[in-house]
Amino acid sequence: MRLRYQLTGGLLLAIGIPLLARMALEPRIVLSINIQVTITAAAIAHVMGYAIYRRLDSFPGVATFSTILPAFTLSYGLVFIIIFFFRLDYSRFQAAGSFLISTLWYFSLSAVSSRLEPARLAMVPLGSVERLSAVESVVWHPLHTPGIVPEKVQGIVADLRADLPESWLRFITSCVLSGMPVYHVKQVLESLTGRVEIDHLSENTLGSLNPNQAYIKIKQTIDWLAALIVLIVTSPLLLVLALLIRLESPGPALFRQERVGYRGATFTLYKFRTMRDGDDGSLAARDKAITREGDPRITRIGRLLRRSRLDELPQLINILRGEMSWIGPRPEAVVLSLWYDAELAFYPYRHIVRPGITGWAQVNQGHVADVDEVHEKLHYDFYYIKNFSPWLDLVIVMRTIRIMLTGFGAK
Template sequence: MYSYVGNVGHKKHPLQRRRYQLLGGLIFAIGVPLFFRMLINPNIVFSVNHQVTIVAAMTAHMLGYAFYKKLETFPGISGFSNILPPFAFTYGLVILTILFFRLDYSRFQAIGSFFASVSWYFGVIIFTRRLEPYHLAIVPGGSVEHLVSVAGVKWQLLSSPDTAIIRAQGVVADLRADLSESWERFITQSVLSGTPVYHVKQVLESLTGRVEIEHLSENTLGALNPNQIYIKIKQSFEWLIALVVLVLASPLFLILALVIKLETPGPAFFRQERVGYRGKHFMVYKFRSMRHSDNSAATAKESAITRDRDPRITRLGHVLRRTRLDELPQVINILRGEMSWIGPRPEAVVLSRWYNAELVFYPYRHIVRPGITGWAQVNQGHVAAVDEVHEKLHYDFYYIKNISPWLDLVIVMRTIRIILTGFGAK
């Protein structure tokens, strides 16, 4: 009865399949450097140091590919920017292991394998992007109307269960909607035929990097409980990094503090009470980037908001904000256990009370420690209006739900790019 479901799937190009990508990568990254080396010395393959290097390069390549695919699962980072870091990390780790055990190895083979690995996956991306974009079919009913506005996917809205579906990689439906019996049969048959069926919220989260919570009846708050084991490991690791940064950057601290005081009167550091972990208040530290002034309580909310081209920002302050150097003193907050390197940005108390009154689920972002950078910051930049903060909240919820070393690494990579471009600075 539902034979039309067989039209949903289509044959992928071999380079769109992981096993062929990895196999091709191993052949290209290991074989090409070895081939050029054998042109000079055909017997080089029988040397022990070359055999050690080949095994090490294969290990580094497979680990790098696994990390690369982990990063690719997060929205907005599928592309060239997430290739170099994982392979640089795994090849560097393997080389350090070889040096630690004082094993002899071929530098030509190791370096050639690294650059060949990166080049191969750059080429794979360029080739696969020329193929047909990701294609999903939509079952009407429920809250699926927002899907078609999401870019990066070719959508097909089905008019009836008998509609022919051509070259789609999956079907999207609101599985909580009251669908007709014919659509339920269609979904069941799709699953049985091997076609993936996704819930609309699952697809929206994976494509936009946002998690929306509108009703407690959805029981999504329980699903947003962060990984406590990883959070404890993360806190210890971040504390050590903050200690190292504080020691190494102390000369920079002194230079910036002196220049700030020479440019405009007032203290070198800016202190502000903000809302942090579990709703507790703490004092955040930053380099002062604005002219020092005393604001009355009546204008507390306005003074806490930084607007576009804010006249209070000093000339040095523009540089500090663009490069994020004004955030550097917050390593003190990390050492005190009040903040993390990565997490939702802490808001001023007066703004937090405002947002809390307007947005029902706003306090839930305090379930994790606030961070110097975060998922909302790298996607949205600095915002202050309630509607923008509402969108920011959805990014914060996505981070809380998906908190992991991989997502943190993505945020670090995008933060570096933001520091270089000045995205979101005010």
């Protein structure tokens, strides 16, 4: 019901306030065709924006404030592009006012709810629920005995794979029958941390990690068209960056490396060279493929390119060749992939989707190389595969833009 009140209140304010403001100056304006068209379009855009905002906000680690503006910008933009395309007359004042009030309304609701209503979950203190205490974004209420659920709790968390006593099983059953949600501990951890813990890949788990094949095809088409447009638009910038790289240090402007990609096939990845070219023979092949913090091989222009992620632009060629996507698990060098495959169970399963220039692991973790860090990265990769969708891709795009501006995770 609270969601309905949010949407109803937003619609009334976003449409009513601009309309009342116009009517104060022109009482008969409500009868004009352009106002009626604008009101209809604004209502559609508002509902669409609310749906997008709620869908994006369901992913972990996504601040509500960072989803409201993109969601309503997208919805209002699409609706009024259609109006412009069909050359329908509309009120710019009504449209702009509706957009502004829509975003302000949900910004205000988000600020109030984050202060007054933190997430509260009760947990059955048996099995592996101790891992939940590390999640600080939730107020946890341990249940000492099967009995009354604390007030204002939004659900019960239990390790449903543990051998629970009959008293707790009856308690969980009564909670379900009363309408209280009951969640498995692994499900809650995935939704709160954005990581899929890798214990084993049973038949059911393997099935749940199979990505949507239809979206793979649609995504590949969108990737190809976007890469072609970006390559044409940025070609002058690419030439300038290539020239700067050649002027600073000897060697080619492009760096080429064999990587493991879609379905385990190897391909040649292209990047702008950010390190000094040359091999003194003192490093093993695996160490050469790893970039460390403050690596002395990185050039001045290379450090700037890495921080802004502009060194990744030549991978547009890989997207056009069908070897990569804009978004997906980051492809590793062959020598590193063989190392990780030998150390980490199920590592090759990340190759079930095309590798990407950016991805869920990159926006959450940044650049990593050691086995322990890659194991954590694999948790994020599996979460992306399990939740493979345009909504998660949109979240990654928004967070990638923020990272390009801040330089998070660069080495």
